[in-house]
Amino acid sequence: MDWKTIIYQYSLQLTRNRWDAEDLTQEAWLKLMNAIEQKPERTISKAYLYRVPLENNIGKHQTPPASMMQGGVWCFRHSSRAAYDLNTVSGL
Structure with a gap:
């Protein structure tokens, strides 16, 4: 399974809404790409993939x-x- 699918499925579980999940996936994907661009040798774990959308979702509801x-x-x-x-x- 690719990273974007993992992020989208988790975002869908968090938001329970397809539109919000797509927005959250885009935001998380951009953060992920920026992190990789800044530090190309970075290892991306599943835990990291789950953490990015979770933090974005929490920030939206504060x-x-x-x-x-x-x-x-x-x-x-x-x-x-x-x-x-x-x-x-x-x-x-």
């Missing part, structure tokens, strides 16, 4: 830092004006 949250609203510009604008638009 909550934003508390400093970017105001009143339960995620503010792109950390200011009270941004929170007001978001709340006004959403009708809160």
Whole structure:
């Protein structure tokens, strides 16, 4: 079985969604290719193949830092004006 198939099947188990699994596979594949390009003598184990998509998936589901949250609203510009604008638009 080739590396891309291993990564895709594991990504599918993690996400339970074909579209997300494809995205996760692409991201993991790019990281893998960059790692090999930086260090060509690197040995790629199955554990490494599983670790890359797992870390990418965990990163996608982390909550934003508390400093970017105001009143339960995620503010792109950390200011009270941004929170007001978001709340006004959403009708809160």
